[in-house]
Amino acid sequence: MPDRVQAVDFQAGKLVLLDQTLLPSEKTFLHLDDVADVWEAIKLLRVRGAPAIGGAAAYGLYLGVRGVPDDAGMPAFMAKLREVRDYLASSRPTAVNLFWALDRLVGVAEAATGDDVAALKARLLDEAHAIKAEDEAMCRAIGEHALTLFDGVDAVLTHCNAGSLATMGIGTALAPVYLAAEQGRTIHVFSDETRPLLQGARITTWELDQAGLPVTLITDGMAATVMRRGKVQAVIVGTDRVAANGDVANKIGTYGVAILAHEHGIPFYVAAPSSTIDFATPDGDAIEIEERDPDEVRRLGGRQTAPADIGVFNPAFDVTPARYVTAIVTEKGVVTAPYPENLRKVVLGG
Amino acid sequence: MPDRVQAVDFQAGKLVLLDQTLLPSEKTFLHLDDVADVWEAIKLLRVRGAPAIGGAAAYGLYLGVRGVPDDAGMPAFMAKLREVRDYLASSRPTAVNLFWALDRLVGVAEAATGDDVAALKARLLDEAHAIKAEDEAMCRAIGEHALTLFDGVDAVLTHCNAGSLATMGIGTALAPVYLAAEQGRTIHVFSDETRPLLQGARITTWELDQAGLPVTLITDGMAATVMRRGKVQAVIVGTDRVAANGDVANKIGTYGVAILAHEHGIPFYVAAPSSTIDFATPDGDAIEIEERDPDEVRRLGGRQTAPADIGVFNPAFDVTPARYVTAIVTEKGVVTAPYPENLRKVVLGG
Numbered sequence: 001m002p003d004r005v006q007a008v009d010f011q012a013g014k015l016v017l018l019d020q021t022l023l024p025s026e027k028t029f030l031h032l033d034d035v036a037d038v039w040e041a042i043k044l045l046r047v048r049g050a051p052a053i054g055g056a057a058a059y060g061l062y063l064g065v066r067g068v069p070d071d072a073g074m075p076a077f078m079a080k081l082r083e084v085r086d087y088l089a090s091s092r093p094t095a096v097n098l099f100w101a102l103d104r105l106v107g108v109a110e111a112a113t114g115d116d117v118a119a120l121k122a123r124l125l126d127e128a129h130a131i132k133a134e135d136e137a138m139c140r141a142i143g144e145h146a147l148t149l150f151d152g153v154d155a156v157l158t159h160c161n162a163g164s165l166a167t168m169g170i171g172t173a174l175a176p177v178y179l180a181a182e183q184g185r186t187i188h189v190f191s192d193e194t195r196p197l198l199q200g201a202r203i204t205t206w207e208l209d210q211a212g213l214p215v216t217l218i219t220d221g222m223a224a225t226v227m228r229r230g231k232v233q234a235v236i237v238g239t240d241r242v243a244a245n246g247d248v249a250n251k252i253g254t255y256g257v258a259i260l261a262h263e264h265g266i267p268f269y270v271a272a273p274s275s276t277i278d279f280a281t282p283d284g285d286a287i288e289i290e291e292r293d294p295d296e297v298r299r300l301g302g303r304q305t306a307p308a309d310i311g312v313f314n315p316a317f318d319v320t321p322a323r324y325v326t327a328i329v330t331e332k333g334v335v336t337a338p339y340p341e342n343l344r345k346v347v348l349g350g
Numbered sequence: 351m352p353d354r355v356q357a358v359d360f361q362a363g364k365l366v367l368l369d370q371t372l373l374p375s376e377k378t379f380l381h382l383d384d385v386a387d388v389w390e391a392i393k394l395l396r397v398r399g400a401p402a403i404g405g406a407a408a409y410g411l412y413l414g415v416r417g418v419p420d421d422a423g424m425p426a427f428m429a430k431l432r433e434v435r436d437y438l439a440s441s442r443p444t445a446v447n448l449f450w451a452l453d454r455l456v457g458v459a460e461a462a463t464g465d466d467v468a469a470l471k472a473r474l475l476d477e478a479h480a481i482k483a484e485d486e487a488m489c490r491a492i493g494e495h496a497l498t499l500f501d502g503v504d505a506v507l508t509h510c511n512a513g514s515l516a517t518m519g520i521g522t523a524l525a526p527v528y529l530a531a532e533q534g535r536t537i538h539v540f541s542d543e544t545r546p547l548l549q550g551a552r553i554t555t556w557e558l559d560q561a562g563l564p565v566t567l568i569t570d571g572m573a574a575t576v577m578r579r580g581k582v583q584a585v586i587v588g589t590d591r592v593a594a595n596g597d598v599a600n601k602i603g604t605y606g607v608a609i610l611a612h613e614h615g616i617p618f619y620v621a622a623p624s625s626t627i628d629f630a631t632p633d634g635d636a637i638e639i640e641e642r643d644p645d646e647v648r649r650l651g652g653r654q655t656a657p658a659d660i661g662v663f664n665p666a667f668d669v670t671p672a673r674y675v676t677a678i679v680t681e682k683g684v685v686t687a688p689y690p691e692n693l694r695k696v697v698l699g700g
Contacts, residue, residue, distance in 0.1 A: 190663070195545060195569035195571060198656075201656040205660045215660065222602055222603070222668075224603075225605060252569070253572070256571055256573060256575075259574060263612075303653065305543070305552060306374055306543070310565065312566065
């Protein structure tokens with residue numbers, strides 16, 4: 001089994017985070033027991049990826065209330081819990097999974113009416129562990145379902161990072177690659193560097209290399225040539241949100257990759273935890289696309305790569321229309337078109 | 351008329367080159383009268399773009415023989431001319447236009463049997479000026495033909511740099527933008543940054559900005575979204591070589607842009623001096639694609655952006671099949687499919 005780096009772990013009473021802002025140059029783990037350090041780690045993107053952020057926040061909430069004396073009384077404990085919850089929620093207010101994880105722990109505490117403070121602390125740590133275990137299981141299930149699509153696939157192309165470092169398990173888009181390796185089968189990954197923030201270059205190549213898995217880095221503009229030369233038999237990417245009709249929001253550049261795959265007759269798969277499928281969003285047009293700081297495009301690593309005041313268009317995400325999506329792989333199963341019906345069937349079971 | 355920066359000029363007996371390796375941070379002109387400095391400028395890509403290199407080499411050859419005494423005798427002069435020709439040719443042995451320009455001057459000298467040394471020196475400088483004047487005229491003619499295709503076009507997307515800084519005139523792909531500006535009409539340019547070497551970010555945005563023309567920089571992965579949102583009505587790029595069947599070799603990433611344009615119903619134009627149309631190359635499969643240093647992809651401006659030893663695929667160029675090319679714009683006219691017949695008709699007149 002590949003020697004995967006854990007993005008989020010809990011060891012010897014401390015939250016252990018890989019500091020992803022130092023990649024690819026340094027492999028540094030932070031051992032945190034102060035909630036202020038957890039807040040900062042989320043704020044500064046030392047931990048990133050929705051599932052990994054949720055897990056870090058859950059452990060952070062536990063760390064933030066661990067010091068409450070066991071004899072403080074439940075009202076004081078609950079007040080502190082809500083205070084720490086609000087504090088951690090302010091670290092990255094746009095991260096939906098952050099709120100979900102924090103509120104899940106608060107809900108456990110609210111429901112645990114018979115507990116004393118000591119018992120409730122233990123229960124909150126258990127819940128954080130449960131979130132991590134569920135995430136690990138979700139990743140494996142996505143990997144297993146994705147592998148059913150990978151007969152004859154010995155190389156895939158991916159964009160951005162939806163690997164183990166975005167989750168607490170073996171990733172989503174990269175899960176089938178890790179699972180295949182466990183089974184003694186090699187799936188080569190071509191990784192788009194993914195400008196402007198280079199998550200592919202900095203993170204995807206690094207995590208696969210650390211696990212001893214073969215990876216080839218390309219610039220985003222090389223994907224078409226990789227496909228034309230037959231170097232990959234599938235594309236698989238992650239997603240931030242899937243609309244009810246199957247439109248897929250993901251890192252900027254994904255939509256272009258989907259068109260290129262379509263034109264070359266290569267299947268385009270989206271690995272999507274069911275939590276990312278948003279039935280309240282009818283289609284991609286309803287997804288607002290954030291525009292980010294122009295200096296992300298004008299500069300790279302502190303170096304100016306374009307005139308300092310030049311106009312920039314810097315959308316953070318794009319939307320891939322469902323017609324380009326060959327299948328959406330959730331932990332509950334593989335979904336194919338027609339998505340409006342089949343997403344509900346597979347994800348909601350109805 | 352926009353205040354265009356001249357990449358190559360000849361002033362007060364010196365070759366004046368913009369040092370393009372310092373862009374976009376510094377605007378520095380080199381005033382060269384030593385052929386060794388010209389050799390170095392070509393070698394180190396201070397001057398780049400086939401027409402600009404040819405022009406710099408022609409002036410460089412003149413500078414290299416200018417110091418031969420007028421009474422040296424023709425045999426000694428011709429020996430020196432050939433020696434300098436070979437020396438300059440060694441600066442960038444893969445640049446076809448370099449050889450073309452040098453051999454054109456040598457041919458003039460060989461044909462000028464009645465001249466003395468002083469007269470021949472003057473004739474060589476005239477020939478270098480003629481190369482520059484022809485290049486300027488070629489650019490304008492391409493611009494005029496391209497503008498006939500631009501009814502209703504108020505914004506275009508381009509990839510890499512086929513602008514004034516690649517030529518001695520107003521560029522090839524950007525020529526219609528400069529010409530439109532002369533006519534009081536604004537064509538907005540969206541410029542792909544063009545990884546790995548960032549010619550779009552460093553050079554295209556800079557030259558347009560210097561000329562006071564509106565330009566928006568995007569990363570290569572954003573082109574699909576620019577098209578989907580209707581921000582551009584055409585794509586226009588340059589080319590290194592066009593095969594006899596209309597297949598187009600150009601900077602890596604061009605092929606993907608062509609597919610995206612096709613999918614969005616946006617015309618894809620190639621600005622091609624007739625000198626780049628190679629009737630000896632039957633199709634794109636016959637064009638060998640150089641692979642370049644992996645560190646171009648793993649690093650950026652001295653900074654490591656990926657693990658130091660990660661595998662890289664780094665093709666310098668790609669080939670866009672003729673079926674994605676809406677028209678090829680030469681200085682002799684606009685060529686549309688079927689290219690095998692029409693390229694010959696327009697370019698060879700037969």
